Amino acid sequence: MSLQAMTYLVVGATFALYIGIAIWSRAGTTKEFYVAGAGINPVLNGMATAADWMSAASFISMAGLIAFMGYGGSVFLMGWTGGYVLLAMLLAPYLRKFGKFTVPEFIGDRYYSKAARVVAVICLIVASVTYVIGQMKGIGVAFSRFLEVQYEIGLMIGMGIVFIYAVMGGMKGITYTQIAQYCVLILAYTIPAIFISISLTGNPIPQLGLGSTMTGSEVFLLDRLDEVLRDLGFADYTTNARLSLTNMFAYTFSLMIGTAGLPHVIIRFFTVPKVRDARSTAGWALVFIAILYTTAPSVAAMARLNLIDTIEPTSGDYMVYDERPDWIRNWETTGLLAFEDKNGDGKIQYSADAATNEMVKVDRDIMVLANPEIAGLPNWVIALVAAGGLAAALSTAAGLLLAISSSISHDLLKGIWKPNITEQQELTASRVAMAGAIGVAGYLGYNPPDFAAGTVALAFGLAASSIFPALMMGIFNKRMNKEGAIAGMVAGLSVTLLYVFQHKGIMFVADTAFLGDMSPNWFLGIEPNAFGAIGALVNFAVAYAVSHMTAPPPEHIQHLVEDIRIPSGAGSATGH
Amino acid sequence: MSQHSNYWTANLKLVGLCLAIWFVVSYLFGIILVEQLNTIRIGGYKLGFWFAQQGSIYVFVALIFYYANRVGKLDRKHGVHEDDD
Numbered sequence: 265m266s267l268q269a270m271t272y273l274v275v276g277a278t279f280a281l282y283i284g285i286a287i288w289s290r291a292g293t294t295k296e297f298y299v300a301g302a303g304i305n306p307v308l309n310g311m312a313t314a315a316d317w318m319s320a321a322s323f324i325s326m327a328g329l330i331a332f333m334g335y336g337g338s339v340f341l342m343g344w345t346g347g348y349v350l351l352a353m354l355l356a357p358y359l360r361k362f363g364k365f366t367v368p369e370f371i372g373d374r375y376y377s378k379a380a381r382v383v384a385v386i387c388l389i390v391a392s393v394t395y396v397i398g399q400m401k402g403i404g405v406a407f408s409r410f411l412e413v414q415y416e417i418g419l420m421i422g423m424g425i426v427f428i429y430a431v432m433g434g435m436k437g438i439t440y441t442q443i444a445q446y447c448v449l450i451l452a453y454t455i456p457a458i459f460i461s462i463s464l465t466g467n468p469i470p471q472l473g474l475g476s477t478m479t480g481s482e483v484f485l486l487d488r489l490d491e492v493l494r495d496l497g498f499a500d501y502t503t504n505a506r507l508s509l510t511n512m513f514a515y516t517f518s519l520m521i522g523t524a525g526l527p528h529v530i531i532r533f534f535t536v537p538k539v540r541d542a543r544s545t546a547g548w549a550l551v552f553i554a555i556l557y558t559t560a561p562s563v564a565a566m567a568r569l570n571l572i573d574t575i576e577p578t579s580g581d582y583m584v585y586d587e588r589p590d591w592i593r594n595w596e597t598t599g600l601l602a603f604e605d606k607n608g609d610g611k612i613q614y615s616a617d618a619a620t621n622e623m624v625k626v627d628r629d630i631m632v633l634a635n636p637e638i639a640g641l642p643n644w645v646i647a648l649v650a651a652g653g654l655a656a657a658l659s660t661a662a663g664l665l666l667a668i669s670s671s672i673s674h675d676l677l678k679g680i681w682k683p684n685i686t687e688q689q690e691l692t693a694s695r696v697a698m699a700g701a702i703g704v705a706g707y708l709g710y711n712p713p714d715f716a717a718g719t720v721a722l723a724f725g726l727a728a729s730s731i732f733p734a735l736m737m738g739i740f741n742k743r744m745n746k747e748g749a750i751a752g753m754v755a756g757l758s759v760t761l762l763y764v765f766q767h768k769g770i771m772f773v774a775d776t777a778f779l780g781d782m783s784p785n786w787f788l789g790i791e792p793n794a795f796g797a798i799g800a801l802v803n804f805a806v807a808y809a810v811s812h813m814t815a816p817p818p819e820h821i822q823h824l825v826e827d828i829r830i831p832s833g834a835g836s837a838t839g840h
Numbered sequence: 841m842s843q844h845s846n847y848w849t850a851n852l853k854l855v856g857l858c859l860a861i862w863f864v865v866s867y868l869f870g871i872i873l874v875e876q877l878n879t880i881r882i883g884g885y886k887l888g889f890w891f892a893q894q895g896s897i898y899v900f901v902a903l904i905f906y907y908a909n910r911v912g913k914l915d916r917k918h919g920v921h922e923d924d925d
Contacts, residue, residue: 335874335889335892335893337893338871338889338893341892341893341897342892342897345900346862346866346896346900348900348904349858349862349903349904352907352908353855353904353907354855471894472883474884474885475883475885475890476883476884477884484883484884485884486884486885486886486889487884502889503875503878503886503889505874509871509872509874513871516866516867516870516871517867538922540908540912540921540922543907543908543911543912544905544908546904546908547901547904547905550901550904551901554897554898554900558894558898561893561894826844829844829847829848830844830920831915831920831922832919832920832921832923833922834922
């Protein structure tokens, strides 16, 4: 069977499975639309959370970025896992005890203020839409490859599928669907990694293979990679820091607290049956996430090595362009991989020197999808990876769209503007909001500000600088009042957004950037993707200062804070 | 109320301990001291690189379960646990 037919078959079969589950458990009432049935145990809920969490950024994009960043790519690995520690210890159990549905609802109640709730909704929408742009990039890459069309067309088709998928599903459908999606995506990620690890090192466990010697040689894989890169003029893989250690520190911190501040992840913890389940659900989610995240470094290093071996099969002897393998031809169709025979010798030189490098474009987001093809794995593996990538992107896009739509229909419309709205109207409003969000994100996805994982990192920075500090202070600082929280959120979000826009363009339209996106213009050498860390510090500082200049929160709020700090007496989540 | 404040103090201490370990394995071993640790090797891995790309993640998982277990005991000790239904 041809690769394309096989891909249609595998992707089609997995989609039929998800849609089947979604229909079987179709959302009936508003409550079910927002939150899954509360009776799901922590292991399964952790698995669903993991699928929700691991998006196109984790699956499609991250290993490709690490492949080209080396040690510097560690920011994604530590950042996107370490946040769960914060979530489990600083937020999840308390938000569960509080017992409402959405993050803005908590902020509105804790800071006894509709204004605070509206500010939280705005922060949430800005972060979530940015996040969906990253997903759209990943979805566009995946569809363009397996339909063998240009990226832009792939993106358009992807938007349509996401819309149908998210509007039909709702959270209840999504929870069971996501368990299925986790299984598909983790198999799709680990199976090729195991194949490749065996072929390069003889060790079937990729995490160990990365630290092993190459098959039939005494040379360690990582040492060989360092050496090959050095010969081509690149920095060593294992020691190549991302700009500076300060930048890496900020980048990691931004991703960690962003993880703990992103609404579509937090929302899952509102609905576990008990406070203690909120803690263990975070643990199980991280177990399932860690399976992929500890495999990713192996995928990254091995993909880079295999790519170089394809372009330069023996040292100093390069690939003849006319004899290039099919996978290269296929990716050239998408416009995401491009070569230019600068010296006209019919061969493709790969080098760190831009003047002589002839592999002129390698979109990092193609690496994971191309990886099994580069390694020459069987067609069914390649098809499975495409299905896994789509599962990752779709599940997260759906979760995010739900967070966006529920914040608009539930927090803004029902909570503030029109309290008397019927359930049916609320549901309709949330579906309209979803369609709008897909349109905006898809439009911006034509020219994304960065590779998928980079774009998602921006979203984390925005969540880190706005939502996380307000939530954390709401629980740990009884004295924090509405003036402080609102000033903090506004300051944190503004500073981060301003920094991002001045380097990446207003609303990510690159032509409108008033300072170039390059390191000499960066504050303390910190890149925009990492700036959420600074934004969060600004948020904390402003909130603290303002709260001490204004009146403390009323008595009943201080009691509320004392109450959410202890697990006993937790009811189930309520909407009102 | 004083019993609750004892619970809260004990909880904060536990969180503090866990976050100290969290900081050490990621920021300290994975970033700040990475060059020094890279002089030590385990198999093909340089140790600092290993912490940044593997080790920190394993520790994070262990930390959450450790915390969930310990704080569960604190809940019971201070009588603030949930009903077992």
